[in-house]
Amino acid sequence: MTNTALITGASGGIGAEFARYHASRGGDLVITARRGDALDALKADLEAAHGVTVTTIACDLGAADGAEKVYQATKGTRIDILINNAGFGGHGAFVDRPLLEDLGMIDLNVKALVSLCHKIGNDMVAQGGGKILNVSSSASYMPGPLQATYFATKAYVSNFSAALAEELGDKGVTVTSLEPGYVETDFAKAANLEGTALVKSGADAASVAKYGYDAMLAGKITAIPDWKLAIQLRWVMPLLPMKAKLKFVRKMQEKS
Numbered sequence: 001m002t003n004t005a006l007i008t009g010a011s012g013g014i015g016a017e018f019a020r021y022h023a024s025r026g027g028d029l030v031i032t033a034r035r036g037d038a039l040d041a042l043k044a045d046l047e048a049a050h051g052v053t054v055t056t057i058a059c060d061l062g063a064a065d066g067a068e069k070v071y072q073a074t075k076g077t078r079i080d081i082l083i084n085n086a087g088f089g090g091h092g093a094f095v096d097r098p099l100l101e102d103l104g105m106i107d108l109n110v111k112a113l114v115s116l117c118h119k120i121g122n123d124m125v126a127q128g129g130g131k132i133l134n135v136s137s138s139a140s141y142m143p144g145p146l147q148a149t150y151f152a153t154k155a156y157v158s159n160f161s162a163a164l165a166e167e168l169g170d171k172g173v174t175v176t177s178l179e180p181g182y183v184e185t186d187f188a189k190a191a192n193l194e195g196t197a198l199v200k201s202g203a204d205a206a207s208v209a210k211y212g213y214d215a216m217l218a219g220k221i222t223a224i225p226d227w228k229l230a231i232q233l234r235w236v237m238p239l240l241p242m243k244a245k246l247k248f249v250r251k252m253q254e255k256s
């Protein structure tokens with residue numbers, strides 16, 4: 001029985017912590033992101049610390065052939081766990097933002113994730129089982145003025161993942177959607193969110209990764225790593241009138 005995980009966006013942040021946690025449990029890894037040097041450094045650390053085998057694939061997963069390249073590079077390796085973690089956001093009013101950046105966000109956050117779920121999901125069905133963890137966000141629970149495209153990509157990820165969980169459950173494949181609030185990584189800087197109320201104190205990436213990974217092992221459909229946030233998202237947010245919800249989210253994302 002192998003225990004190999006393919007993790008996207010593993011060169012830093014939550015993705016690198018998924019890799020560290022999986023390796024600490026003795027699992028082999030295939031890790032991918034654009035920054036090959038960061039992947040190589042993580043590979044060296046994990047192989048030395050845990051005696052596992054780590055394969056790196058430096059690749060732009062947002063490119064049209066990105067998911068296929070990653071998939072082809074894993075051919076011949078049985079993937080037991082797929083963690084679709086790579087993603088990015090971007091602050092600003094939709095019409096003022098570069099359209100290509102928002103389309104690139106859809107390419108990475110949605111299209112690459114869907115492609116890998118399809119390709120590797122099929123292999124998992126054929127091999128009789130597997131686990132998929134898709135990294136969504138608390139953003140999936142609401143529309144996101146000043147990050148309209150990002151929030152919408154995460155709504156897609158959560159809904160898509162839940163539907164797949166239902167379709168694949170009787171084929172031995174579980175699908176979990178991880179929906180954290182703000183996590184302290186490079187994400188906020190890359191998304192130009194610094195100076196907004198969203199970016200105050202956040203969770204640490206290692207504990208969020210562990211929470212999501214354990215939820216995936218338990219076969220949960222959704223996982224929110226903070227119980228207070230979970231109550232707000234699951235029970236309070238749906239009761240708010242749409243206009244109030246929009247004003248609230250907009251305020252959270254305005255720069256001070």
Ligand SMILES: NC(=O)c1ccc[n+]([C@@H]2O[C@H](COP(=O)([O-])OP(=O)(O)OC[C@H]3O[C@@H](n4cnc5c(N)ncnc54)[C@H](OP(=O)(O)O)[C@@H]3O)[C@@H](O)[C@H]2O)c1
Pocket residue numbers: 008009010011012013014015032033034035036038059060061062063085086087088089108135136137138179180181182183184185186187188190202
């Ligand atoms: N941090 C938060 O507050 C937060 C909250 C909720 C959900 N999330 C979600 O958590 C996931 C991980 O984010 P993070 O917080 O760990 O952010 P991060 O530190 O910025 O890490 C993002 C990862 O994605 C990779 N990536 C970005 N663009 C890529 C591309 N075109 N092709 C391949 N890999 C790419 C990056 O590697 P390279 O730059 O080397 O390519 C990096 O490894 C994302 O899906 C994000 O939406 C984050």
